[in-house]
Amino acid sequence: MNFDFSDDQKLLADQVKRFLDENCSTAVVRQALEGEARFVPEVWDGLAAMGLTGTAIPEQYGGTGAGYLELCLVAQQVGAHLAPVPFGSTVYLVAEALLRYGTDAQKQMWLPGISNGSVKGAFAVVETMQQVAPDQISTAFSDGVLNGSKLVVSDGNVADLYVVLAQDGLYLAEGGNLKATPVDSVDLTRDTAAIEFNNTASELLTNDPWSALNALYDRAAVLYAFEQLGGAQSALDMAVGYAQERFAFGRAIGSFQAIKHMLADMYTAMKLAENNCYYAAWALANDAPELPLAAATARVGATQAFQLCSRDNVQVHGGMGFTWEFDCHLYYRRSNYLALELGALSEWEARLVDALPLQASA
Amino acid sequence: MDFSDTKEEAEFRAEVRAFIDANAPHYLNEHLQKSGFGNTNTGEYDALEEAKKWQKTKAENGWACLMWPTEYGGRGATPIQNVIWSQEEGIYSRLSGTFIIGQGMCAPTMMAYASEGQKQEYLPKLASGEHVWCQMFSEPHGGSDLAGLRTRAEKDGDEWVINGQKIWTSGAQHSDYGILITRTDPTVAKHKGLTMFFIDMKSEGIEVVPIKQANGNSEFNEVYFDNLRVPDENRLGEVGEGWRVSITTLMNERMAIGGGISTGFPEIYELVQSVQINGKPAVEDANVKSKLADWYVKSSGLKNNASRMITAVSRGEMPGPENSIGKLVAGNMMQDIAKFALDLQGQGGALVDPEVAEGSARFQAMLLRSPAVRIEGGTDQILRNIIGERVLGLPEDMRADKGIPFNEIPTGS
């Protein structure tokens, strides 16, 4: 047994961290918050130039083929920096859908573009204000075209390529053949769209959409959990920093136990999430039979941790925490956005319990 | 990152399994299964005797205290081999409770500070379960504030004369030896005037008085010292260095307790599959699922934490203060689980008769014992202080006793 990332993997994470520290500070994230587009192309281009969008894409399709453990650590940094780019949609969802369900021609056609950053993806699923289920999906495919509409699609305005859930399959549609309309979400640093498919030319990926969706979500859940973990760590760091420098009653507020113990609880939640994420990384990288349980465990724990850390980071900052100017709300927004992407916490709680073997010992 | 056994690890596992199959007290299996939390159930057999017997069998065959050097009764095994052992020992490890304090905390302190001769004399008997040891740290005036302790040790020739009182000493009633922290100089700041010893519990001048606990058991005791005489050679570390010695003990407590801590998850998960809500197994209820998921995240988070700690230890690192999360999470979780388990059983959940209540009344036992988990070995609040100050680097609490000689500190009594 060896339960740690290798030195090479840590080195990669460090390089990504340094790039994002320099190029994706919260001042840059705020360009998405305040600007026209909720997307910062320079960050995307930089990540792609480092080969990171192709971290888990085999070399024959233009990726670096480094692997999933590496991708997990990249995701953690993307999350820690609140990067306003379609990294998850493109890399954890669309690229994975192509890798698992695409024909060789489809892979040849799209994966090199994802690897070099010229293709951005979006994963279009949700149609109603309810949890996703077969009776909530009306988008239909016939005669080579899709018709229907999607209510909320992350990165749907900036994407070049869409993977679309329809009643009888997962389909691949190119941008340009559909209508994407920007919508505001609780996270104003993330591009979000409503999409209409009106006789949109599409290709089949798989005609078993629900098991494909489950399998893709299991994989993506691990990677999003690493983003959430990164976000939780950043929010905690921010709170600890403020608790050390802000004084009240003649002393640093971090010396008050009410604050100190709150921070200890944030740390504990973050640490539990981190431990579960590491295990899930192993399950993902090895396609282990434990993946569904490990992924749901990482996902539930990381959602809880990011929500807790971002919420109490606001509290530690007092009035400052509720200003537009301070970054606390950026984490708070992102944590609540990520908690819903891929399905809500309650859905993942159920997935976790359903994946438990009859005798669970942990 | 790799969770599968290497070839050597697999061979080692097979060896462990063969030993356990051939030698474990299988006749106790059915009773041990029914052990409630804080109770080792050995049915009609005597628990202490059975514990000693199994420990002796292990020691005779080189399976006791695996990570200790062989000359002290161990096996010189790696941390990973030790994990493999505990995975395979499984239910029979429930017999080892009596030895945890001695083997997990006293022994590492002895290894670090006792003379070579003393190590060779005492450690093998501790490993084989022939001797039980206890840890005498807490006092009526020094629990969380351990350094506030008052038990006095005064030098008299080659001996020390000890007077005072310890409290909450687990297992003192069947201990042969124990480590004892005392105050040797009350005129200096409180952390500076302490000195550590190990003592023979059968000596004259020691009185052990059991304390009846809130759950009705008597695991812990008061220990009184009335002119107890201890030879200077039983001193562990320098005079005035007792605080530093105690840190060795407490660091190892983290390893001993933090590793395989129980959380109650397997028990509640079993219960929700059999007990029903509206004619369906409780596990199908959305509210139950939500709670289970939360608990599983915690218990698997701790299990994975232990794996990470073991990976670090096998590289020669010391387990650090970040492992304080273990008991903090498990204690609260166990208390919640017990409460929820009773809730699922309706008013019948109030019954403690092992013939009637599910699983020999294990959840009722858990309900009544779990409050102690949040106190023993550092309270929840102290653990949060440790995480806040030593892990996150937050400023210390304001203290009213800083830098003041011990005998001038306000006491409130």
Ligand SMILES: Cc1cc2nc3c(=O)[nH]c(=O)nc-3n(C[C@H](O)[C@H](O)[C@H](O)COP(=O)(O)OP(=O)(O)OC[C@H]3O[C@@H](n4cnc5c(N)ncnc54)[C@H](O)[C@@H]3O)c2cc1C
């Ligand atoms: C079952 C059991 C077995 C035990 N076994 C042993 C043993 O074998 N050997 C041994 O030496 N001891 C043993 N103990 C003692 C245990 O270590 C102490 O009870 C514990 O450290 C708390 O000390 P105290 O009881 O003096 O409580 P106090 O320190 O008086 O605490 C009372 C309350 O005040 C809080 N508090 C105290 N200081 C602070 C602070 N700085 N910040 C915030 N809150 C604070 C505590 O968290 C607690 O809630 C055992 C205890 C139990 C329950």
